[in-house]
Amino acid sequence: VRALRRRLEPHGPDHAQPTRCFALSLIDGLANAEETVVSAIAWALEGIPLVGGSAGDDLTFRDAVLLHGGAIHRNAAVLLLVESDFPVQIFKSDNxxxxxxxxxxxxxxxxxxxxxxxxxxxxxxxxxxxxxxxxxxxxxxxxxxxxxxxxxxxxxxxxxxxxxxxxxxxxxxxxxxxxxxxxxxxxRDIVASTRAELARLDRALGGVDLIIGFECVLRRLDAESRQVRQGIADLYRRYDMVGFETYGEQYRAMHLNQTLTGIAIGKRPADERLASEGPAEATPAPPALP
Known part of the structure; x- marks a missing residue:
């Protein structure tokens, strides 16, 4: 993590602004190691917001894999650090x-x-x-x-x-x-709660260009059982969401379940938006879980 931060921060640690930088974690969901890994990574990120998900295998619970460098990895985690010219905001939503x-x-x-x-x-x-x-x-x-x-x-x-x-x-x-x-x-109503959170992000960023999301597979099963999966899919298309169904979700220093986490990227360059509107809405950090 420190090596990645040095590459991201050529002008010193203050260069990596939480409103323009974020980290994505992809973790083997069958290794039972998310709490330890996410806690260590979040500590080393020193304020750079982290979201991610645990890789699954379609509920067979036999073999979850990750891809990195053109190779398959098991019992592994992949971390990406990103800096954007556009404003970003991480989020979590449950129902x-x-x-x-x-x-x-x-x-x-x-x-x-x-x-x-x-x-x-x-x-x-x-x-x-x-x-x-x-x-x-x-x-x-x-x-x-x-x-x-x-x-x-x-x-x-x-x-x-x-x-x-x-x-x-x-x-x-x-x-x-x-x-x-x-x-x-x-x-609760999964469509209504998801719609409210995506609309909040859209307002906070002055328009959403892309959302990278990590959705618990149990949210999908719950939506299917209540016959509202199409409503969720329509929302994801409306807000240009891409991502994964997961065996667990990461948000800052926490490992969560039955949650949608992700990163929303705004449409307007950050410098342009900050000059005209002020900083994006800040999300307070939640308490760390044991």
């Missing part, structure tokens, strides 16, 4: 609301991201009972419809379930430690 249903993680393996017990009961059974489903018939569609979230600094961040295991445990897309309190969440 869930917390409920009053709580789960305490009472047995887990943080390294494998596996939760064995919730509220001192078998994890899958306790979760299924809370949402009114058969514990033996839990699927990715179930997890997309009934997400779990953790509260940090007064804000909720999604912690999505990856799969049901044969022993009744649940594997997650994020690290889950014993003692963590998980809150059952319910989805």
């Amino acid at each position: 869930f609301e917390p409920t009053d249903v709580k789960f305490v993680v009472t047995a887990s393996d943080g390294e494998s991201r596996t939760v064995y017990e919730l509220n001192a009961e078998p994890a899958a059974r306790e979760y299924a009972m809370a949402v009114g489903l058969d514990p033996e018939r839990l699927t990715p569609m179930s997890f997309a419809a009934y997400p779990l979230a953790v509260k940090v600094g007064g804000e909720y961040f999604c912690r999505s379930i990856r799969r049901l295991n044969a022993d009744g445990s649940l594997s997650f897309f994020c690290a889950i430690d014993e003692g963590v309190v998980l809150t059952l969440a319910e989805p």
